[in-house]
Amino acid sequence: MDIEEFRCRGKEMVDYICSYLTDVNQKRVTPNVEPGYLRNLLPEVAPQEPDDWEDIMKDVNDKIMPGITHWQHPRFHAYFPSGNSFPSILADMLSDAIGCIGFSWAASPSCTELETIVIDWLGKALGLPNHFITSHKRSTGGGVIQSSASECILVSMLAARNQAIRHLKINNPNVEDSVFLPKLVGYCSREAHSCVEKAAKILLVNLRILEPDEYCALRGETLRKAMESDEAKGLLPFFVSTTLGTTSSCSFDNLSEIGPLCKEKPCTWLHVDGAYGGNALILPEMKYLLKGMEYADSFNINPNKWLLVNFDCSCLWVKSRERLTHALVVDPLYLQHANADEAIDYRHWGIPLSRRFRALKLWFVIRKYGLSGLQSYIRNHIRLAKYFESLVLKDCRFEVVNEVKLGLVCFRVKENDTVNQNLLAIINASGKLHMIPSIVKGKYIIRFCVTNEHAKDKDIDVAWSIIEKHASRLVDMRRDMFVRPPLTRQKSKRFSFTRSVSRELYKRSISKSNLHDGATPILVADSDEENERDSDEILNQLVKNSSTFKEDDEVFLIENNPVRTQKAEIKYGSV
Numbered sequence: 001m002d003i004e005e006f007r008c009r010g011k012e013m014v015d016y017i018c019s020y021l022t023d024v025n026q027k028r029v030t031p032n033v034e035p036g037y038l039r040n041l042l043p044e045v046a047p048q049e050p051d052d053w054e055d056i057m058k059d060v061n062d063k064i065m066p067g068i069t070h071w072q073h074p075r076f077h078a079y080f081p082s083g084n085s086f087p088s089i090l091a092d093m094l095s096d097a098i099g100c101i102g103f104s105w106a107a108s109p110s111c112t113e114l115e116t117i118v119i120d121w122l123g124k125a126l127g128l129p130n131h132f133i134t135s136h137k138r139s140t141g142g143g144v145i146q147s148s149a150s151e152c153i154l155v156s157m158l159a160a161r162n163q164a165i166r167h168l169k170i171n172n173p174n175v176e177d178s179v180f181l182p183k184l185v186g187y188c189s190r191e192a193h194s195c196v197e198k199a200a201k202i203l204l205v206n207l208r209i210l211e212p213d214e215y216c217a218l219r220g221e222t223l224r225k226a227m228e229s230d231e232a233k234g235l236l237p238f239f240v241s242t243t244l245g246t247t248s249s250c251s252f253d254n255l256s257e258i259g260p261l262c263k264e265k266p267c268t269w270l271h272v273d274g275a276y277g278g279n280a281l282i283l284p285e286m287k288y289l290l291k292g293m294e295y296a297d298s299f300n301i302n303p304n305k306w307l308l309v310n311f312d313c314s315c316l317w318v319k320s321r322e323r324l325t326h327a328l329v330v331d332p333l334y335l336q337h338a339n340a341d342e343a344i345d346y347r348h349w350g351i352p353l354s355r356r357f358r359a360l361k362l363w364f365v366i367r368k369y370g371l372s373g374l375q376s377y378i379r380n381h382i383r384l385a386k387y388f389e390s391l392v393l394k395d396c397r398f399e400v401v402n403e404v405k406l407g408l409v410c411f412r413v414k415e416n417d418t419v420n421q422n423l424l425a426i427i428n429a430s431g432k433l434h435m436i437p438s439i440v441k442g443k444y445i446i447r448f449c450v451t452n453e454h455a456k457d458k459d460i461d462v463a464w465s466i467i468e469k470h471a472s473r474l475v476d477m478r479r480d481m482f483v484r485p486p487l488t489r490q491k492s493k494r495f496s497f498t499r500s501v502s503r504e505l506y507k508r509s510i511s512k513s514n515l516h517d518g519a520t521p522i523l524v525a526d527s528d529e530e531n532e533r534d535s536d537e538i539l540n541q542l543v544k545n546s547s548t549f550k551e552d553d554e555v556f557l558i559e560n561n562p563v564r565t566q567k568a569e570i571k572y573g574s575v
């Protein structure tokens with residue numbers, strides 16, 4: 001492709017993107033394909049000779065698009081928002097064209113300097129303590145852009161591990177670092193994201209998963225007891241990971257209780273994970289959530305979740321640059337440069353050497369929207385979540401199980417887990433709306449998250465009417481089926497987002513301490529005899545009928561496709 005062809009194809013691509021985002025609401029939210037669908041459609045080996053551009057784009061339309069889950073669809077209410085906006089897309093285009101690899105200041109000065117400036121802007125807008133702001137007079141800390149919250153938490157835990165080992169070495173200078181690993185113990189709540197567990201696994205340290213209170217918040221007293229009992233066993237509490245806005249239910253750990261406990265210890269690093277919820281700190285009315293942040297050694301948010309910046313853009317602030325880079329610095333001669341002392345080299349702040357120019361998209365978005373634009377965006381999502389909550393509460397068949405502070409509502413039908421599981425399965429199978437489940441306070445719940453940039457009251461009304469109608473059908477169906485003989489459990493073993501399993505298997509699975517992340521299938525025990533019938537028969541019936549299930553056109557813009565198997569639709573959502 002020469003530059004003239006690029007000029008022309010580039011403009012076509014912008015048109016293609018505009019049509020995609022304009023028409024996405026006409027499609028199913030979730031694809032209607034089975035695992036392996038693409039292998040049957042594409043050649044087994046790469047083309048020897050160049051393909052025509054037209055043929056590539058034709059395949060995008062015919063083969064790739066049918067397998068896309070449309071995260072920017074107005075009926076997408078799963079997970080958390082996937083940040084996306086035109087300024088961000090354009091900035092990423094420019095960053096791709098510049099194509100610099102900004103591992104050090106010298107490798108592209110503006111790439112490094114813009115990152116420092118824009119992360120300071122954001123830190124100040126969130127109201128973070130001054131020690132996190134690189135440019136602040138007495139600050140010894142600063143911020144950096146990583147590619148994910150998982151990475152932010154991993155490098156924070158790594159810095160904490162390094163600090164703890166240095167501490168233990170004072171009295172045992174000749175002992176190998178690895179000998180201390182079994183002595184280190186970290187903590188998080190059962191509501192923490194599974195990436196905390198993954199980081200502990202990578203770093204070979206113990207992690208204790210603690211029970212939150214009835215509001216799904218980790219409390220100081222629980223942590224204090226755990227730390228004391230571990231210290232009595234000769235262990236060193238080296239790391240505590242807390243969350244502002246948990247993935248399951250958007251709950252908030254109690255930082256002002258936890259913070260002081262960490263500071264009493266010789267070296268307990270406090271991390272605060274605000275991957276989703278932390279973005280809301282740009283609102284003056286949400287600043288109360290900062291309470292206790294002054295104790296944090298590190299803090300992360302994902303602007304690629306809730307600040308309209310495209311993936312990847314995860315911001316990490318640390319109280320001490322030195323404690324972070326001490327764990328990561330390696331300095332071969334070929335990477336050294338003359339200004340190393342005055343300038344930041346972000347390669348020492350994370351795992352990869354190579355780094356994209358990600359600051360550009362954050363800068364574009366902050367400038368083009370202004371803080372006021374970003375504030376109205378987040379405020380609108382919070383308002384709509386509260387509106388959705390009010391609709392759920394008006395219907396006495398349903399209950400809301402979380403405290404709705406931000407854009408996430410966790411709700412359920414006041415019936416057993418299997419009924420809720422079936423309700424979610426038929427809604428997702430319809431392709432008209434997409435949500436995912438979680439477990440909150442031991443119960444299977446459905447998560448409804450406001451995600452679309454321009455979401456309106458009308459969208460919430462439409463979503464609720466889809467949920468409400470499927471719930472009514474499900475309830476009618478259960479009544480009619482009471483008299484039928486039970487079916488075997490065989491079919492319910494299909495791999496779906498929620499798997500219905502025997503009580504034994506279920507008990508074994510929950511006895512493990514695995515944390516929820518929204519991406520791992522949830523096991524649900526068949527509650528009783530009647531529900532076993534539910535799982536299969538009702539589900540099959542409802543899914544079969546969902547293609548003939550006529551709604552007011554406005555609600556269901558989606559074409560039904562009765563030719564594809566229903567089983568595949570249920571399968572959607574598997575990882």
Ligand SMILES: *Cc1c(COP(=O)(O)O)cnc(C)c1O
Pocket residue numbers: 080147148149150151193195243245246247273274275276302314
């Ligand atoms: C989404 C999420 C994560 C994981 O984010 P990645 O950037 O995908 O690693 C971690 N913590 C919380 C609270 C989250 O919501």
